[in-house]
Amino acid sequence: MSVMEAGTPAAGIRGAAATSAETAARETLLSVENITLSFGGVHAIRNVSFEIAKGEIRAIIGPNGAGKTSMLNVINGFYHPQEGLISFRGQERRRMKPYEAANQGIARTFQNVALFRGMTTLDNIMAGRTLKMHRGFFWQCLHWGPALKEEVEHRHKVEEIIDFLEIQAIRKTPVGRLPYGLQKRVELARALAMEPDLLLLDEPMAGMNLEEKEDMSRFILDVNQQLGTTIALIEHDIGVVMDLSDRVVVLDHGEKIADGMPADVQANKAVIEAYLGVEH
Amino acid sequence: MTQTVAPAGGEDTFPKLLIRNAGIWADRPAIREKDLGIWQTWTWAEVLDEVRAFAAGLAELGLKRGDKVAIVGSNRPRLYWTMCAAQSLGAVPVPVYQDAVAAEMTFVLQHAGARFAVVQDQEQVDKLLSISDDLTDLERIVYDEERGLKDYDHSRLHPFAAVQETGRKTLASNPQAAADLDASIAAGKGSDIAVILYTSGTTGQPKGVMLSFDNTVISAKLACEFDNLTQTDEVLAYLPMAWVGDHIFSYAESYWSGFCVACPESPETMLQDLREIGPTYFFSPPRIFENLLTTVMIRMEDAGPLKKKMFHYFLGVARRAGEKILNGEPVAFSDRVLYAIGGFLVYGPLKNVLGMSRMRVGYTAGEAIGPEIFRFYRSLGLNLKQLYGQTEASVFVTVQPDGEIRADTVGKPAPEVEIKIDDSGEVLYRSPGVFVGYYKNEEATRATKTAEGWVHTGDAGFFDNEGHLRIIDRAKDVGHLTDNTLFAPKYIENKLKFFPNIKEAVAFGHERAFVAVMLNIDLTAVGSWAERNNISYASYQELAGLPKVYEMLEEHVVEVNRDLSTEPRVAGSQIHRFLVLHKELDADDGELTRTQKVRRSYIAEKYEPLITALYDGSKEQDIATEVTFEDGRKGEIKACVKIVDVQTFGIETQQEAAE
Numbered sequence: 001m002s003v004m005e006a007g008t009p010a011a012g013i014r015g016a017a018a019t020s021a022e023t024a025a026r027e028t029l030l031s032v033e034n035i036t037l038s039f040g041g042v043h044a045i046r047n048v049s050f051e052i053a054k055g056e057i058r059a060i061i062g063p064n065g066a067g068k069t070s071m072l073n074v075i076n077g078f079y080h081p082q083e084g085l086i087s088f089r090g091q092e093r094r095r096m097k098p099y100e101a102a103n104q105g106i107a108r109t110f111q112n113v114a115l116f117r118g119m120t121t122l123d124n125i126m127a128g129r130t131l132k133m134h135r136g137f138f139w140q141c142l143h144w145g146p147a148l149k150e151e152v153e154h155r156h157k158v159e160e161i162i163d164f165l166e167i168q169a170i171r172k173t174p175v176g177r178l179p180y181g182l183q184k185r186v187e188l189a190r191a192l193a194m195e196p197d198l199l200l201l202d203e204p205m206a207g208m209n210l211e212e213k214e215d216m217s218r219f220i221l222d223v224n225q226q227l228g229t230t231i232a233l234i235e236h237d238i239g240v241v242m243d244l245s246d247r248v249v250v251l252d253h254g255e256k257i258a259d260g261m262p263a264d265v266q267a268n269k270a271v272i273e274a275y276l277g278v279e280h
Numbered sequence: 281m282t283q284t285v286a287p288a289g290g291e292d293t294f295p296k297l298l299i300r301n302a303g304i305w306a307d308r309p310a311i312r313e314k315d316l317g318i319w320q321t322w323t324w325a326e327v328l329d330e331v332r333a334f335a336a337g338l339a340e341l342g343l344k345r346g347d348k349v350a351i352v353g354s355n356r357p358r359l360y361w362t363m364c365a366a367q368s369l370g371a372v373p374v375p376v377y378q379d380a381v382a383a384e385m386t387f388v389l390q391h392a393g394a395r396f397a398v399v400q401d402q403e404q405v406d407k408l409l410s411i412s413d414d415l416t417d418l419e420r421i422v423y424d425e426e427r428g429l430k431d432y433d434h435s436r437l438h439p440f441a442a443v444q445e446t447g448r449k450t451l452a453s454n455p456q457a458a459a460d461l462d463a464s465i466a467a468g469k470g471s472d473i474a475v476i477l478y479t480s481g482t483t484g485q486p487k488g489v490m491l492s493f494d495n496t497v498i499s500a501k502l503a504c505e506f507d508n509l510t511q512t513d514e515v516l517a518y519l520p521m522a523w524v525g526d527h528i529f530s531y532a533e534s535y536w537s538g539f540c541v542a543c544p545e546s547p548e549t550m551l552q553d554l555r556e557i558g559p560t561y562f563f564s565p566p567r568i569f570e571n572l573l574t575t576v577m578i579r580m581e582d583a584g585p586l587k588k589k590m591f592h593y594f595l596g597v598a599r600r601a602g603e604k605i606l607n608g609e610p611v612a613f614s615d616r617v618l619y620a621i622g623g624f625l626v627y628g629p630l631k632n633v634l635g636m637s638r639m640r641v642g643y644t645a646g647e648a649i650g651p652e653i654f655r656f657y658r659s660l661g662l663n664l665k666q667l668y669g670q671t672e673a674s675v676f677v678t679v680q681p682d683g684e685i686r687a688d689t690v691g692k693p694a695p696e697v698e699i700k701i702d703d704s705g706e707v708l709y710r711s712p713g714v715f716v717g718y719y720k721n722e723e724a725t726r727a728t729k730t731a732e733g734w735v736h737t738g739d740a741g742f743f744d745n746e747g748h749l750r751i752i753d754r755a756k757d758v759g760h761l762t763d764n765t766l767f768a769p770k771y772i773e774n775k776l777k778f779f780p781n782i783k784e785a786v787a788f789g790h791e792r793a794f795v796a797v798m799l800n801i802d803l804t805a806v807g808s809w810a811e812r813n814n815i816s817y818a819s820y821q822e823l824a825g826l827p828k829v830y831e832m833l834e835e836h837v838v839e840v841n842r843d844l845s846t847e848p849r850v851a852g853s854q855i856h857r858f859l860v861l862h863k864e865l866d867a868d869d870g871e872l873t874r875t876q877k878v879r880r881s882y883i884a885e886k887y888e889p890l891i892t893a894l895y896d897g898s899k900e901q902d903i904a905t906e907v908t909f910e911d912g913r914k915g916e917i918k919a920c921v922k923i924v925d926v927q928t929f930g931i932e933t934q935q936e937a938a939e
Contacts, residue, residue, distance in 0.1 A: 163315075169548035171317065214911065225428070
């Protein structure tokens with residue numbers, strides 16, 4: 001499915017997302033069941049279960065060290081849990097490598113910007129399409145005929161993403177020279193270049209000022225609505241979480257302590273004690 | 281003076297000109313837009329097809345002769361087509377500044393009574409919907425970019441493509457619709473209102489300037505003849521569509537002479553797009569030329585020593601000989617050779633970087649341009665000229681003819697323009713481009729335009745010995761100090777603003793004992809200076825208040841005083857005290873107009889405590905100012921602003937000062 005065309009079928013999904021009952025009734029895209037992950041004696045995640053419905057924005061919150069990033073790493077196959085089941089699109093998943101997860105349609109951004117700093121915005125996003133390139137090493141080196149045609153097609157997709165995220169002006173700028181807020185946007189662009197079904201965002205707004213946060217929120221909503229991409233995000237800014245997400249799961253010390261609508265979670269006593277109460 | 285009569289029947293409106301162009305230049309490019317990183321081009325024949333389809337679609341939606349169509353958005357082919365489509369149906373396009381906040385738009389759309397609005401994207405749709413309760417006339421909104429608008433209530437909203445599609449189908453299936461459209465185009469005549477352009481309103485509410493087809497078509501024709509513009513030229517359309525300059529240069533002149541108009545990919549990519557297109561005909565307010573020069577100079581600071589040396593050496597050669605060569609004056613042979621080498625090593629690449637390699641004619645207007653900046657571009661061999669114009673004149677009042685270019689005049693009367701200066705020093709003109717009147721504002725029309733067709737410019741000026749017009753200030757802004765010395769604020773402000781470190785200046789002095797100014801630093805220039813000198817700062821406010829910045833600006837002010845002291849007419853209006861403002865003057869806060877001109881009276885009111893402090897001798901003053909953020913919310917910033925006394929020069933100390 002192409003990036004832009006994907007918008008059409010997605011419209012209905014978002015339109016139906018209005019009420020909680022409908023959200024719950026929707027098709028599950030990914031579910032994690034009784035996941036336990038430990039490094040030696042340290043339990044990063046203990047017996048956590050939740051599911052992500054197709055087309056929703058799912059926030060994962062919790063105090064520092066709650067196991068949020070570990071959870072993302074489990075989902076995209078970087079860590080392998082000792083116990084528990086992960087199923088993606090209804091299929092139970094075996095132990096797999098991150099690139100296999102990526103091939104299945106799971107893309108992510110990182111807490112600390114992880115771009116190729118010396119490369120331009122365009123090249124960084126093109127790198128996001130590596131898994132979609134089918135011509136082999138020889139053809140790529142030759143850069144002629146079918147390989148060139150393939151690159152042109154990929155470039156077209158990339159240009160659509162550049163247009164979507166409004167980063168035309170920095171197309172040819174080396175990423176290292178960009179301000180932080182824009183680097184984050186380039187990282188999102190690279191993740192989108194994979195045309196994922198599930199997008200994992202690890203603190204997309206960390207270190208941003210108010211205006212950058214507003215922009216990024218707008219783009220996350222646009223990605224969700226226009227492209228129909230399901231999003232799981234980790235975020236510390238509670239205001240952003242409450243505004244953006246359809247449902248919130250709260251982790252504390254590796255355990256799930258709440259799961260539900262933003263407003264319910266905000267009112268949940270355990271959450272206030274564990275997280276909001278301590279922080280504020 | 282002979283007056284041009286309206287062109288013959290087939291060429292007196294833009295829809296008719298479009299049909300002519302599609303006939304004689306069917307395969308020549310008419311308009312381009314960069315989309316998904318690639319320049320897309322439409323030929324004149326294709327433009328005709330697009331415009332007709334859209335016009336038919338609008339007719340289906342119920343657009344009628346005499347209706348007003350608001351156009352809101354940045355320069356896009358589809359929005360330019362909208363103008364011609366509306367005109368084809370006898371409706372009047374009303375372009376609106378796209379960065380105006382919703383409240384500002386309310387007035388214009390209400391006043392114009394727009395029934396239709398054609399807008400660029402979700403942002404503009406949201407703006408219009410937020411004020412839709414006040415816009416009782418507005419029935420339909422057509423939008424270009426569909427992104428984000430899918431889930432909106434579409435009872436009044438229409439995607440541009442869908443309207444065009446309906447139009448195409450109607451034209452194909454219903455011969456009567458096609459005939460109606462042809463008849464409607466044929467019914468248009470030169471005296472019809474072609475467009476209503478709202479002036480940015482330096483004072484009070486904006487006024488809707490009605491220009492007829494005769495006004496705009498004849499102005500375009502004369503200008504094209506004056507600068508020999510043909511279908512082979514190319515321009516970049518990047519200035520607001522609501523501004524008369526863009527309307528004449530990117531729309532009227534293009535339809536008249538057939539040249540191609542390129543629309544940038546986004547406002548931020550304008551400089552890159554400029555470089556890719558390499559326009560042959562370029563129009564810009566001075567600030568763009570200033571920004572370009574500042575960017576180049578800052579980049580050169582980072583170049584290697586050899587390159588830097590070469591750059592500055594050849595710029596010296598250009599300063600010495602470049603302008604003379606351009607004007608066709610005699611130049612030493614050695615300088616000619618050096619200039620040719622410089623062209624190869626420096627000027628050529630530099631012009632390429634600036635996107636001016638192919639530039640044949642360039643205009644700057646709207647504000648006075650710094651003589652240094654003006655000379656810099658001319659010395660590179662770029663034919664940059666100044667013009668003086670107004671919305672009410674369909675732009676042209678005076679222009680500088682080739683070979684008679686000077687930084688301090690605005691040139692001679694444009695073709696078929698008569699100019700006179702009245703007793704108070706105000707400039708009046710009469711021309712074929714003179715507007716029909718202000719929309720729904722008889723009183724203002726009478727105050728501006730006399731029964732004989734003379735228009736008051738509101739500017740004070742005089743003709744110099746060579747017949748060139750010099751503008752000194754707004755006629756009503758020219759005032760007097762308490763000792764009756766002439767005080768022309770803009771004259772002083774412009775001198776200050778020619779320093780790259782000073783972005784904006786506001787001078788006070790009318791009915792005061794002496795002249796005092798408020799300055800705005802230029803964040804790019806001063807920021808870069810601070811970086812080079814290892815001066816750290818956390819905010820605009822902090823940078824503006826640094827003692828070292830004050831010292832630097834004081835030197836500039838002293839320089840201006842020295843300069844003023846050499847001119848007897850203005851020597852008395854030297855600057856005695858100044859301060860540096862803690863915030864940037866901004867159109868969102870109402871301090872500047874949308875075309876970035878200072879709104880003096882508003883500033884005087886808003887910063888009243890600072891002005892009092894300028895005149896009561898205090899060394900500093902606390903001030904709290906309201907600011908509007910880009911999303912429309914308001915906040916407050918507080919600051920303690922220092923005030924500095926400056927050295928002034930008497931006429932007798934001039935000798936001393938000149939050393």
